[in-house]
Amino acid sequence: xxxxxxxxxxxxxxxxxxxxxxxxxxxxxxxxxxxxxxxxxxxxxxxxxxxxxxxxxxxxxxxxxxxxxxxxxxxxxxxxxxxxxxxxxxxxxxxxxxxxxxxxxxxxxxxxxxxxxxxxxxxxxxxxxxxxxxxxxxxxxxxxxxxxxxxxxxxxxxxxxxxxxxxxxxxxxxxxxxxxxxxxxxxxxxxxxxxxxxxxxxxxxxxxxxxxxxxxxxxxxxxxxxxxxxxxxxxxxxxxxxxxxxxxxxxxxxxxxxxxxxxxxxxxxxxxxxxxxxxxxxxxxxxxxxxxxxxxxxxxxxxxxxxxxxxxxxxxxxxxxxxxxxxxxxxxxxxxxxxxxxxxxxxxxxxxxxxxxxxxxxxxxxxxxxxxxxxxxxxxxxxxxxxxxxxxxxxxxxxxxxxxxxxx
Amino acid sequence: xxxxxxxxxxxxxxxxxxxxxxxxxxxxxxxxxxxxxxxxxxxxxxxxxxxxxxxxxxxxxxxxxxxxxxxxxxxxxxxxxxxxxxxxxxxxxxxxxxxxxxxxxxxxxxxxxxxxxxxxxxxxxxxxxxxxxxxxxxxxxxxxxxxxxxxxxxxxxxxxxxxxxxxxxxxxxxxxxxxxxxxxxxxxxxxxxxxxxxxxxxxxxxxxxxxxxxxxxxxxxxxxxxxxxxxxxxxxxxxxxxxxxxxxxxxxxxxxxxxxxxxxxxxxxxxxxxxxxxxxxxxxxxxxxxxxxxxxxxxxxxxxxxxxxxxxxxxxxxxxxxxxxxxxxxxxxxxxxxxxxxxxxxxxxxxxxxxxxxxxxxxxxxxxxxxxxxxxx
Numbered sequence: 001x002x003x004x005x006x007x008x009x010x011x012x013x014x015x016x017x018x019x020x021x022x023x024x025x026x027x028x029x030x031x032x033x034x035x036x037x038x039x040x041x042x043x044x045x046x047x048x049x050x051x052x053x054x055x056x057x058x059x060x061x062x063x064x065x066x067x068x069x070x071x072x073x074x075x076x077x078x079x080x081x082x083x084x085x086x087x088x089x090x091x092x093x094x095x096x097x098x099x100x101x102x103x104x105x106x107x108x109x110x111x112x113x114x115x116x117x118x119x120x121x122x123x124x125x126x127x128x129x130x131x132x133x134x135x136x137x138x139x140x141x142x143x144x145x146x147x148x149x150x151x152x153x154x155x156x157x158x159x160x161x162x163x164x165x166x167x168x169x170x171x172x173x174x175x176x177x178x179x180x181x182x183x184x185x186x187x188x189x190x191x192x193x194x195x196x197x198x199x200x201x202x203x204x205x206x207x208x209x210x211x212x213x214x215x216x217x218x219x220x221x222x223x224x225x226x227x228x229x230x231x232x233x234x235x236x237x238x239x240x241x242x243x244x245x246x247x248x249x250x251x252x253x254x255x256x257x258x259x260x261x262x263x264x265x266x267x268x269x270x271x272x273x274x275x276x277x278x279x280x281x282x283x284x285x286x287x288x289x290x291x292x293x294x295x296x297x298x299x300x301x302x303x304x305x306x307x308x309x310x311x312x313x314x315x316x317x318x319x320x321x322x323x324x325x326x327x328x329x330x331x332x333x334x335x336x337x338x339x340x341x342x343x344x345x346x347x348x349x350x351x352x353x354x355x356x357x358x359x360x361x362x363x364x365x366x367x368x369x370x371x372x373x374x375x376x377x378x379x380x381x382x383x384x385x386x387x388x389x390x391x392x393x394x395x396x397x398x399x400x401x402x403x404x405x406x407x408x
Numbered sequence: 409x410x411x412x413x414x415x416x417x418x419x420x421x422x423x424x425x426x427x428x429x430x431x432x433x434x435x436x437x438x439x440x441x442x443x444x445x446x447x448x449x450x451x452x453x454x455x456x457x458x459x460x461x462x463x464x465x466x467x468x469x470x471x472x473x474x475x476x477x478x479x480x481x482x483x484x485x486x487x488x489x490x491x492x493x494x495x496x497x498x499x500x501x502x503x504x505x506x507x508x509x510x511x512x513x514x515x516x517x518x519x520x521x522x523x524x525x526x527x528x529x530x531x532x533x534x535x536x537x538x539x540x541x542x543x544x545x546x547x548x549x550x551x552x553x554x555x556x557x558x559x560x561x562x563x564x565x566x567x568x569x570x571x572x573x574x575x576x577x578x579x580x581x582x583x584x585x586x587x588x589x590x591x592x593x594x595x596x597x598x599x600x601x602x603x604x605x606x607x608x609x610x611x612x613x614x615x616x617x618x619x620x621x622x623x624x625x626x627x628x629x630x631x632x633x634x635x636x637x638x639x640x641x642x643x644x645x646x647x648x649x650x651x652x653x654x655x656x657x658x659x660x661x662x663x664x665x666x667x668x669x670x671x672x673x674x675x676x677x678x679x680x681x682x683x684x685x686x687x688x689x690x691x692x693x694x695x696x697x698x699x700x701x702x703x704x705x706x707x708x709x710x711x712x713x714x715x716x717x718x719x720x721x722x723x724x725x726x727x728x729x730x731x732x733x734x735x736x737x738x739x740x741x742x743x744x745x746x747x748x749x750x751x752x753x754x755x756x757x758x759x760x761x762x763x764x765x766x767x768x769x770x771x772x773x774x775x776x777x778x779x780x781x782x783x784x785x
Contacts (some may be wrong), residue, residue: 159561188524190522190528386562391652
């Protein structure tokens, strides 16, 4: 919805700004028609970039600032990171089509700005949990391309040692990758609960999709989080389709950021990484100040199908897809950064090239990783915490029963 | 902060706390006394005391809350109301609202929240008012708690305890009368215990809380008020029972009765009657742990007696007894001198009327009758 309202660059905005947003008008024109005047030469010197004023819609909540303090290094990094996610997903796509990846594989192509924008707004001490479209988040939380691709390939060097697959990747401060739609939302509230219990000054980013937003337990989590003032930013990644069912066909009210009712909400243009970064930075400060939870909606779009078995064309028109692709979060950031003289087109191409090269190398390494050894020790390992395992676990037959500590 | 709480009716049960608080110097020491000691019976010469299962559970919870700051208990009515079945009586007053937490009636929500807290490193104790209500949250118990450690390749543990009364109570009809031992017992990644006596209750509860895996503690409402002798060792705060080890409650040579939870008591009475009526010695094995199952103890006993009977109150099909009978064939077929048999709940949604309810669950005469038939007496 928001993304559709983004207009081509350098076109003056004819519409009247909404009342509460009027003050930001000059930012908007600034963004569209002018370069940044005080652009520093140094990579690490902070300066402000404008954010389009149609990036946010609020619900009982003050909008984030319409300018974002950043550095040239960070802007380039944002571009780099989104390109990494895109490229990694593209490779996963082809590996799947080569039948090297099995089972589920949900790609986040088109939604990169959400994972990347969020990561740049939080620290490694902040926690993040998401649903099943998790590759990009895993990468941003510190998982390596090699470990993610190896996991998808079901190899020993996978981030979960080949036991989790596409939807079940974990690393420090990242709680997955959850395959049951809606179930990760109360779990995320629990992570925030632990932060509050331990008096940690961090927030939990708790993501789910527009499909999950209709699950009862999501609303149970909203209630508990508000009741106990938990430091959590719920985030509905609204890519407009829950599998093949459009948001309009699934939700009685599709303003997901308002569906917390008693929780302040914000709809963010999830196709603009700068808007996401600004919104989450703003939200984090709000939550850390002890104001209780927030409900964000990242309005985004999935260019790929729901999963690999879905071409993504039966339930949406080619025209829609084409229009959405014009709002590609990566190319629009690239255009902006070139416009602002943050980098040149050649430098952008150099980033693209280095990303390609790095992914290629890491994927090659992942493909070299062996499959998990086919022995009981590996099969039965880590069902329970080591040292607390039951003495025996039954295999397919009585002869395959595994006795703890046995070497096979 | 404490004063308004004193006027609540439930808190008046703890009047001793008011009295002692002023005179004793350390709050913790005084507070640990009331809920347990007042309800304990008199000491016997050997140092054994009569303790109800409820108080044993309460003692276990209090000791673990005391010794581990990462532990907290949450659930419906656990705090101000003092527990729907008073198992958490006095814990709020002693440990405060940060660690003893009333939740709304929102099983999937608070259970998921507890699992999240466990993933983030805390050691929650998640109480379900009864396990019938945990069906609303069973996805969180199984998919979020039990499987995460394996799915993460061992990097993401989940130290959580799920507890509450399981199985049928008196006159509560079908929706409140189900036994979930077999459900949870079938899930890799979970451990499941089902205490019978006060010692079981305390030792297994403490073991469950300390275990780094998700553990389901299936208590029984009908046992809460029942008193059992508790040894001196079990009264100490370091008393822990191993999960996965059964207990031979009554040794015998003619018949092995494998049973759990409330049926242990019924089986012991039945065994006494078998002895009195027929002069046979039945060995009664209290499973204590449904998962892992102590196969060795069962098979050792079977080797000795040659006959096996399971007694449980769950639905008959695909149940705990079915599993034990299957195991007896796999590991003990050559020792069996007669086909193993089972006494279970009937395959019926529990009826309300008392007579029909009694027909739905093993009674002592059902056990005696079935044993006599097995032994061809």
